[in-house]
Amino acid sequence: MSPVTLRSVLVANRGEIARRVFSTARAMGLRTVAVYSDADADAPFVADADVAVRLPGSTPAETYLRADSIVAAALQAGADCVHPGYGFLSENADFARAVQAAGLVFVGPSAEAIEAMGSKLAAKARMREAGVPTLPSVDASGLSGPELEKAAVDVGYPLLVKASFGGGGRGMREVRAPGELTEAVESARREAASAFGDGRVFLERLLERPRHVEVQVLADSHGRTVALFERECSIQRRHQKVVEEAPSPAVGPELRERLQAAAIAAARSIDYVGAGTVEFLLDEGGEFYFLEVNTRLQVEHPVTEAVTGLDLVRLQFDVAAGRSLSDPALRPVLNGAAIEVRLYAEDPARAWLPQSGRLVDFHVPADSEFRLPDGPGVRLDSGVVPGVEVGVHYDPMLAKVIAWAPDRTSAALALAGALQRARLHGLVTNRDLLVRVLRSEAFLAGETDTAFLDRLGLDVLAAPLVDEGGLRRHAVVAALAGAALRRATAPVLAGLPTGWRNNPTAPQTTVFDAGTVRYRLDRTGLTADVDGTPVPLAVLETEVLGSTRVRLQVEAEGLRGTYEVHVHGDRSFVDAPDGSTTLVERPRFPEPTAKVAPGSLTAAMPGTVSRVAVSEGERVVAGQLVLVLEAMKMEHPVVSPTDGVVQALHVHVGTQVEAGATLAVVAETEEGNSDAS
DSSP: OOOOOOOEEEEOOOHHHHHHHHHHHHHTTOEEEEEEEGGGTTOHHHHHSSEEEEESSSSGGGTTTOHHHHHHHHHHHTOSEEEOOSSTTTTOHHHHHHHHHTTOEESSSOHHHHHHHHSHHHHHHHHHHTTOOBOOEEEOTTOOHHHHHHHHHHHOSSEEEEESSOOTTTTOEEEOSGGGHHHHHHHHHHHHHHHHSOOOEEEEEOOSSOEEEEEEEEEOTTSOEEEEEEEEEEEEETTEEEEEEESOTTOOHHHHHHHHHHHHHHHHHTTOOEEEEEEEEEOTTSOEEEEEEEOSOOTTHHHHHHHHOOOHHHHHHHHHTTOOOOHHHHSOOOOSEEEEEEEESEEGGGTTEEOOEEOOEEEOOOSEESSOOSSSEEEEEESOOTTOEEOSSSOOEEEEEEEEESSHHHHHHHHHHHHHHOEEESSOOSHHHHHHHHHSHHHHTTOOOTTHHHHHOHHHHTSOSSOHHHHHHHHHHHHHHHHHHHHHTOSSOTTSOTTBOSSOOOOEEEEETTEEEEEEEETTEEEEEETTEEOOOEEEEEEEETTTEEEEEEEETTEEEEEEEEEETTEEEEEETTEEEEEEBOOSSOOOOOOOOTTEEEOSSSEEEEEEOOOTTOEEOTTOEEEEEEETTEEEEEEOSSSEEEEEEOOOTTOEEOTTOEEEEEEEOOTTOOOOO
């Protein structure tokens, strides 16, 4: 094709990837257009764009999965090209056709290439024809009962149920025994339909503890195809990547050459044009098996940018405009090591429970945003800013944080340090887990596979960085900071030290969820305890920073450090050298609250009931599925905590609930008790 000039791009996506594409588009002189749902009206990516078009509604099905609405928005805004980002419609062939039918340029591969790889089963068949090893698999679309059970036997246990269209771990379930099959397939179908608009799934043999290795490919419309080395994305939770890196610590020159040759063959077999990723599973013996082709930009593309020095989004625009790949792209050089982590609003210690609410403060110390740093350093690709509301309709990822260094260990430690120093106030995140992963001996030794988190254990990895002694210090410092803020606004004697008493008197008391702090500050210094346990520390300096923040220089156990406290309502966010904590101040005389009936199953987060598996009066056993709550594009099963009877069921399919709402009540039965027959 003859080169064309692109002047205005609509990004058919949201959050971090929309901001990432806008960054390069602005640098290239393109006018930027955002589309946004009602839930995203105040999101940072909307303000980043030159203009924005509203998509009425809040759920993905109402907004970012509406191809007709997005194409109409592009025409309304005067865009001449559409970048799909990742997720949503990025791998939807009909969307690519609709964009092109409207006279717009689709910044991605052809609809035919998307279609060829869009069905993972068809893609696997094509790869087998090309001589690329694949794992046994069977299409489960429309199968149920004995037919489904036979298909599973043909594939072999253990197996995975996987969405035929889409990715990102959604619509994926692990099945180790026949009794788990039906529920896993039904659940995967619902989740895939919600996330991608298509509920078809297939069964695939589960390879135990493999590495997940993928190759970035790039092809132009003039017949040139190149591989930009590999990435490893083995560390996953719920089959979603959490830590990604380039290059893989398990791949040497010979294996790299074989992987890249297979990836290029895969791309050429479908006349691929644009940026794409060929994913493989790598076993301990160095043999690899084709997994899928992602016909779009990957979430983890920054690590490839870091080790090659290439801007993949710029190259996407160049290829879409019909230009040939540049010489640096055709002759890539692998330089150093890069690691990316996905920073999520979720609680790993509570089965990765997604979090929603206001992000009170957000700051990650980084050398650059949405672009490569100059030399070794940290890059931040973020979809949020302080004050933003994290809702329940979309993925809970807050940001990607990327470090590059000449060697892998240096990159890992730099990234861990940046994460530990970050201010993340208002929501529980996976930050502490990421820091522990990056500093673990297993990770630094390159001993990574898809069972990494299970092997090391969440009891270790999800433990807070701040230990019990540190938590007590944080509580004392938070109490002193609160007193300092109150003293700073006092009409008289505002300059007195916090908690100062000229004569012996009862200690000051602050009650936090972590314990009761008692402290006294007099001529002999500070005396403090938490729930009766002494906390020896000295406050060397206290600096009030506005109406909600205090910085304290503290010495404890011979170590001096800076503690920063941010007070927001009843919460105190403490950031210190040993880590960060959130302390909730409790009133001395709490108001009576409504009682929750014994046996109540409550919603851990806001969401929508997508399935009810029991009825009132039904007997259930401990661990039995009661209902399924959908939130943040994922399904969350609610199970009975005990043997009993469903005494009350307060919801039905489609009910929207708030966090803490009572969903059902299970009345416990005595062990061994049963109806007479």
